Amino acid sequence: MAHSDVSTAAFGSRLLGPVDESSGMRRIRVQLLLTVPLVGANLTGMAVTFALIGFVLPGPTVFTRDLLLLDVIATPLYAALALLVGMWWGTVRGLRTLRWAIQPDQVPTEAEQIAAAAVPRHLVLQQAVLWSGAAAVLTPLYGLMEPALIPKILLGIGFSAIVVCANGYLIAEFALRAVTARVLDAAPSRRRRGMGVFSRSMVAWMLGAGVPVTLSMIVAGWALVDSSVSTARLAVCVLSLGGATLVFGLLLMMQTVSAIIAPIRGVRRALRQVEDGDLDVAITVYDGTELGELQSGFNHMVEGLREREQIRDLFGRHVGRDVADAALAGNPTLGGVETEAAALFIDIVGSTTMAATLPAAEMVAILNRFFGIVVDEVEEHGGLLNKFEGDAALAVFGTPAALSDASGAALACARAIRRRLDATATDFIAAIGVAAGRVVAGNVGARQRYEFTVIGDAVNEAARLCELAKQDDLLLASANTIAAADATEAAHWQLGESVTLRGRLAPTQLARPRT
Numbered sequence: 001m002a003h004s005d006v007s008t009a010a011f012g013s014r015l016l017g018p019v020d021e022s023s024g025m026r027r028i029r030v031q032l033l034l035t036v037p038l039v040g041a042n043l044t045g046m047a048v049t050f051a052l053i054g055f056v057l058p059g060p061t062v063f064t065r066d067l068l069l070l071d072v073i074a075t076p077l078y079a080a081l082a083l084l085v086g087m088w089w090g091t092v093r094g095l096r097t098l099r100w101a102i103q104p105d106q107v108p109t110e111a112e113q114i115a116a117a118a119v120p121r122h123l124v125l126q127q128a129v130l131w132s133g134a135a136a137v138l139t140p141l142y143g144l145m146e147p148a149l150i151p152k153i154l155l156g157i158g159f160s161a162i163v164v165c166a167n168g169y170l171i172a173e174f175a176l177r178a179v180t181a182r183v184l185d186a187a188p189s190r191r192r193r194g195m196g197v198f199s200r201s202m203v204a205w206m207l208g209a210g211v212p213v214t215l216s217m218i219v220a221g222w223a224l225v226d227s228s229v230s231t232a233r234l235a236v237c238v239l240s241l242g243g244a245t246l247v248f249g250l251l252l253m254m255q256t257v258s259a260i261i262a263p264i265r266g267v268r269r270a271l272r273q274v275e276d277g278d279l280d281v282a283i284t285v286y287d288g289t290e291l292g293e294l295q296s297g298f299n300h301m302v303e304g305l306r307e308r309e310q311i312r313d314l315f316g317r318h319v320g321r322d323v324a325d326a327a328l329a330g331n332p333t334l335g336g337v338e339t340e341a342a343a344l345f346i347d348i349v350g351s352t353t354m355a356a357t358l359p360a361a362e363m364v365a366i367l368n369r370f371f372g373i374v375v376d377e378v379e380e381h382g383g384l385l386n387k388f389e390g391d392a393a394l395a396v397f398g399t400p401a402a403l404s405d406a407s408g409a410a411l412a413c414a415r416a417i418r419r420r421l422d423a424t425a426t427d428f429i430a431a432i433g434v435a436a437g438r439v440v441a442g443n444v445g446a447r448q449r450y451e452f453t454v455i456g457d458a459v460n461e462a463a464r465l466c467e468l469a470k471q472d473d474l475l476l477a478s479a480n481t482i483a484a485a486d487a488t489e490a491a492h493w494q495l496g497e498s499v500t501l502r503g504r505l506a507p508t509q510l511a512r513p514r515t
Contacts, residue, residue, distance in 0.1 A: 010284045011177040012262025019284055026178060030098070033175035035087060038123070041167045042086060045131075045160035046079055048244070052156035056240040058222060058229040059152040066145055070138075078137055082130045090126045098179055113183045117288070120172035127168045131161035151222075155215065162211055163248060166203055170255045181286040184296075196289045197260055204249075204256035212245040263291040267298050279306045341398035341454065342410035342436035342481060343462040344383070346374060346417065349429040349470050351391035366428055367391060373420050381413035386454055394462075396454045399441040407436040407481045408489035415492060415513050418475045433465025434477040436484050461508060464501035472512075479509035 010019045017029050054062055062071060097115040100106045108116065135157045143150040173180075219237045223229040266283050273281040279302060285295040348354070348370060355363055374393050378385045383397040395413070398406030414434045421430055439456030461478060469476040482493050494514050498507040 010266075011181065011286050012266060013174070013177075013258075016174075016177055021178075030175055030178070034090075034123075034172065037171045037175070038090060038127075038168055039083065039087065041164050041171065042083060042127070045164035048163070049156045049160040051240070052159060053152055056237055057152045057155055058219065058226065058233045058237065060146050060148050062142065062149065062152075064146075067142065070141055070145065074141055075138060078134060082134065086126065086130055090123050098176075107186050108183060113186060116176070116179050116183050119176060119179075120169050123172045124165050124169045127165045128161065131157060131164065135161070155218065159211060159215055163252075167252065167255070169203075170200075170252075170259065173259065174255075177286040180288055181284050184285045184288065184292060197291060200256050200259060200289075204252045209245055209249050212241045212248070216241045259287075260291065263287045263295050267294060270298060270302075274302060274305070279309060337442055338438055338440050339399050340406065340437070340484075341396050341439045341441065341456075341458065342406045342434065342484075343439070343454065343456075343459045344378070344395040344397070344410050344414055344432065344434050345392065345459075345462040345466040346395075346430055346432045347392035347466050347470070349431055349474075351428075354428065355391075370421075370425070370428065370430065373424070374417060377413050377416045377420070381409045381416070383409060383413060386452070392466075394454075394459065396439075396441070396459075399439070399454065400452065405486045405489070406484075408485035410434050410436065411477060411481060411485055411489050411493065414475055414477065418513070429474065431466050431469035431472075432475045433462045433467070433469055434475075434481055435459075435461035435465060436478070436481040437461070461501065461504070464504065465508070465510075468499070468501065468510075472510075475513055477511040479511050482511045 011017070015033065017026065021029070097112070097119065100108050100112050135154060138157070139150055139153045142153050216238055219234065219241070223234045263286075270281045270283050281302060282299050283295045285292050285299065287295060348367075354366070358366075370391075371388065371393065374395070375385050378395040381397070382401065382403050383395045384400065385393060386396050387394045395410070397403055397410040397413070403409050411434055414432045417430075418432060435458045437456065437458035439454050439458050441454045442452070444451065444453045444455070465476040465478065477493065479495050482490050482495065492514055493511045496510040496512055498509040500507045
């Protein structure tokens with residue numbers, strides 16, 4: 001999938017780098033974003049455990065001579081080993097499953113996609129194993145020396161373990177957004193088995209408020225059944241756990257809300273680009289939840305808009321912009337309406353001989369240059385190039401888009417085409433006829449296939465004037481057209497003799513541009 005979004009916030013945060021980052025830098029970035037926050041979370045958890053067991057939770061103190069070896073050797077040694085094992089097991093070894101991600105052009109296999117999606121869960125399980133190991137090792141050691149310490153040790157380690165594991169999951173999801181984007185790009189229809197928006201919010205609430213409040217309730221129950229728990233100790237517990245609720249609850253909620261808002265902000269920025277007319281925008285899909293479906297849905301929507309715009313552009317090129325806009329705005333039907341309009345007919349002189357003597361490619365090149373000039377000037381003067389007829393073209397002014405001076409626009413267009421052809425066309429000659437009057441404009445054909453066309457005496461008269469102009473001054477208009485035009489444009493024309501055009505009964509007074 002090609003993305004126009006190559007900004008440094010393509011994955012929702014500048015910390016995650018740009019989409020087009022080199023594979024080497026991507027590996028270093030992911031390694032650091034996994035290792036440093038996870039180590040920090042575990043160190044914070046250890047500090048919280050130390051504070052809870054040493055100063056907050058009721059029960060015997062752990063700072064005694066009998067427990068000195070456990071305090072200064074066993075506990076620090078296990079903590080250091082757990083950190084080292086966690087760094088190797090959780091980040092270094094865990095990233096081996098993501099080797100494919102450092103190859104920019106490699107598409108992950110289905111097995112690699114499943115393994116990559118499972119990395120956050122595996123990291124949480126690894127953290128849980130290490131913290132459970134702490135409880136399994138340290139609780140019996142302290143319990144052998146002082147059995148009353150067992151509930152205190154279990155509560156302190158359990159509280160920190162839950163917070164660290166949940167925080168680790170959010171950290172891993174954040175750090176691996178670039179990898180998740182590759183997985184979702186390789187299998188856009190595959191749903192990733194991870195926490196959704198609702199689950200993330202509930203986990204943040206449970207860990208930020210539920211776990212500390214539950215621990216407070218346990219301590220309160222403890223105080224009820226254990227008369228040795230003083231009022232001061234109970235107050236310390238409540239104040240400490242209340243502070244933990246405020247601090248950790250805020251941090252977890254910030255992480256959760258950030259994970260939710262980042263994709264929404266990306267969609268909002270992209271929507272603004274679409275509103276400004278940029279349909280080449282695309283969002284990097286890096287979220288495997290409902291928000292990822294929102295990102296993907298936006299890309300599908302813009303893709304549909306691009307296709308619609310391409311069809312609209314192609315349609316406009318075939319039938320004219322005004323006709324296309326009218327067709328797209330309403331429900332076109334067969335039939336027409338009578339209106340005042342001006343017609344301009346232009347034809348190459350001697351095209352039959354040219355087609356017989358020139359190579360086909362050269363003839364096509366001449367026609368393209370000729371029609372390029374005609375289309376430019378017709379659109380510039382507000383007309384519609386209604387038909388191409390081999391080496392001729394019919395343009396109409398005043399329908400389907402109304403013009404305040406349709407006759408003047410047609411006459412000005414004819415003069416502009418004549419000037420450009422005289423200046424640039426050295427290998428062919430074209431004649432032009434212009435007439436104005438009542439015409440019928442509308443859709444003609446069958447229900448399955450029809451086209452916009454203009455029928456009327458003005459069209460026939462313009463064709464006959466073009467035919468006569470081939471033996472005259474190459475540009476003729478009717479006197480009625482000059483009379484209907486604005487005085488400024490009429491001043492550029494001079495009236496001449498009257499002639500009866502082929503196939504017509506009434507004579508037509510001719511008009512030629514002033515030299």
